[in-house]
Amino acid sequence: MIPRFPVSKTPGIGISGDSMEIDGDPFHHAEAVPKILDADVELSRHRISVFLSTHTAYELLPESGKVVALDVALPVKQAFHILYEQGISVAPLWDHDVGRFVGILSPLDFILILRELGNHGSDLTEEELETHAISAWKEGKLQLTRKFDGNGSLHPRRLIDAGPHDSLKDVALKLLQNKVATVPIITHDGSVPQLLHLASLTGVLKCICRHFKHSPASLPILQQPICSIPLGTWVPKIGESNGRPFAMLRPNASLSDALSLLVQAEVSAVPIVDDNDSLLDIYSRSDITALAKDRAYAQIHLNELSIHQALQLTQEASATYGFFNGQRCHMCLRSDPLHKVMDRLAIPGVRRLVIVEAGSKRVEGIISLTDLFRFLLG
Numbered sequence: 001m002i003p004r005f006p007v008s009k010t011p012g013i014g015i016s017g018d019s020m021e022i023d024g025d026p027f028h029h030a031e032a033v034p035k036i037l038d039a040d041v042e043l044s045r046h047r048i049s050v051f052l053s054t055h056t057a058y059e060l061l062p063e064s065g066k067v068v069a070l071d072v073a074l075p076v077k078q079a080f081h082i083l084y085e086q087g088i089s090v091a092p093l094w095d096h097d098v099g100r101f102v103g104i105l106s107p108l109d110f111i112l113i114l115r116e117l118g119n120h121g122s123d124l125t126e127e128e129l130e131t132h133a134i135s136a137w138k139e140g141k142l143q144l145t146r147k148f149d150g151n152g153s154l155h156p157r158r159l160i161d162a163g164p165h166d167s168l169k170d171v172a173l174k175l176l177q178n179k180v181a182t183v184p185i186i187t188h189d190g191s192v193p194q195l196l197h198l199a200s201l202t203g204v205l206k207c208i209c210r211h212f213k214h215s216p217a218s219l220p221i222l223q224q225p226i227c228s229i230p231l232g233t234w235v236p237k238i239g240e241s242n243g244r245p246f247a248m249l250r251p252n253a254s255l256s257d258a259l260s261l262l263v264q265a266e267v268s269a270v271p272i273v274d275d276n277d278s279l280l281d282i283y284s285r286s287d288i289t290a291l292a293k294d295r296a297y298a299q300i301h302l303n304e305l306s307i308h309q310a311l312q313l314t315q316e317a318s319a320t321y322g323f324f325n326g327q328r329c330h331m332c333l334r335s336d337p338l339h340k341v342m343d344r345l346a347i348p349g350v351r352r353l354v355i356v357e358a359g360s361k362r363v364e365g366i367i368s369l370t371d372l373f374r375f376l377l378g
Contacts, residue, residue, distance in 0.1 A: 036228050040220035045378045047218055051211055052169035052204070057162055057185050060171070060203040067195050069094050070105060072135040079134055080110055084292035089285075092159075092184045092195060093134060100193055101184060103138060103159050107285040111259050112141060114288070114297055161186050164196060172204050172373055179370075181268070181351075201369040206346040208376075222339035226367065229338060231375045232355065234365035235277075248273050248363060251280060255310045256302035258283050271354055271363050272307055278361045279354055281311055282329050290314040331356050334364055345369055 069092045070079050083091060083105070093103040161184045162171050174183050185197040216222050226232070233246050247261050248271050261270050262285055269284035290313050291297040315328075332341055332353045344350055345367075355365040 036221065036224050040224075044219040044221040045376060048208060048376050049169060051208065052172060053167050055168045055207065055211075056164065057166050057168065057171050057197075057199060058164045059168065059207055060185065060199050061164070061197050065197075067092075067198060069101070069195055070134065071096060072102065072138070073133050075130060076113065076132045076134055076137050077130055079105055080289060080292045084289045089289060090182050090198065092198070093138075095135070101159055101161065101186060101195065103157075104180070104182065104184075105134060106181070107288050108263070109137065109141070110288050110291075111263060111285065113137065114291070114302060115256075115259060115263075117297070159184070162199060163187060168204050168207060169377075171199050172201065172377065175199070175201055175204075176370065176373055176377070179266070201373055202346060202348055202351070205342060205369065205372070209342055209346045216339060222342075223337050225335050226332070226338055226341055226355070227334035229375065231338075232365050232367035232371045234355070235363065246365065247271075248277065249283075249307060250274070251308040251311075252306050254303045255300075255305045255307060258307050258310070259288070259302065268368065269352055269366075271366065272311070273363055276360070277363050279329060279331065279356055279363050282352075282354065283307055283311065284351070287311070287314045290316075329354060331361070332367070333358055341367060342372065345372060 068082070068086055068088055070082065072093050072095045074082075079091075083089065090104055090106045092101050093105055094100075095102045160174055160178045160180055162174060164185055164187055171183060171185075175181070182198045182200050184195055185199050187194045187196055212219055212222075221229070235246055247265050247267060249258055249261065251272050251274075258270055261267065262283075269282050271279055272281040272283055274280055287310070290310075291300070293313070293316070296313055330344060330347075330350050330353050332344065332355055334355055334357075341353060344353055352366055352368040354363060355367065356363055
């Protein structure tokens with residue numbers, strides 16, 4: 001059995017489920033699950049691998065758009081206000097002194113900063129965020145996360161990037177192997193590196209879906225129900241799990257509990273459920289940037305703010321800048337075929353699908369983009 005993380009047994013606080021949609025008959029009953037053939041899996045993986053190996057990152061570049069980059073000399077506080085106001089969760093970091101991109105600022109940075117601010121023994125104060133540069137934070141983060149190499153010395157993480165001529169397979173593998181959500185596509189044709197795009201698994205998956213759209217029979221696994229595939233993280237005894245613990249929380253759990261799970265379990269989101277384990281909402285790493293609105297992070301205590309209250313702040317902040325599209329939770333059924341799951345995950349902004357029971361919306365598992373690509377690439 002796969003153990004779950006502990007969840008609160010206190011009666012849950014209601015969160016509106018109006019923003020959740022799912023296809024399927026509420027009285028749907030699962031039929032016998034067809035057995036997946038190893039030969040079909042290997043053939044499908046081979047054809048996807050050939051496609052990804054023969055197409056380049058150029059195909060990920062949009063016809064138009066903008067990419068926001070931040071200077072490492074920028075104060076941390078100002079940087080997160082920019083992320084919030086631009087409606088983005090990550091930004092590459094530019095170091096003028098060395099003339100190159102040196103890293104990424106992500107929601108995990110904000111989470112670690114908030115946890116450090118809440119640590120009474122910390123040297124970092126809210127006032128220092130006014131002048132604390134991103135570069136100084138990144139140096140302090142090395143101490144905080146205690147990343148050491150084999151000799152026991154501090155080991156700074158280099159920027160993971162790709163070029164426009166790199167294959168889509170190389171881009172996907174860089175995202176997977178380095179456990180990052182985005183890889184900057186950078187060209188070095190001139191004297192100054194040019195940032196072209198931020199590549200993600202969403203874009204790579206969109207290319208796969210577009211290519212095989214008119215020849216689905218060439219990938220035999222596309223018609224397989226997801227419960228028959230070793231894909232995703234499942235509640236014990238329901239589906240084929242990837243072996244990772246499954247984490248869920250009640251809406252009255254503290255934001256501190258949620259952030260601890262996101263960091264320690266190395267997951268990007270945690271389903272929020274009621275006492276019957278029915279899905280109410282989801283809290284993801286990127287939701288943390290909502291606390292930049294009106295300096296909310298300076299007025300709260302992580303162990304006193306409930307997830308329910310934090311999600312309200314997220315929706316209010318998103319509505320202020322028009323980012324909230326009315327649907328936060330994206331779901332699927334265990335009987336859904338793989339092609340349906342892939343089509344949904346290829347939609348920009350959809351990084352995961354929560355697997356629920358039809359009708360009750362009881363959570364049965366979760367499938368992320370990372371899970372999907374680990375399966376597709378073998």
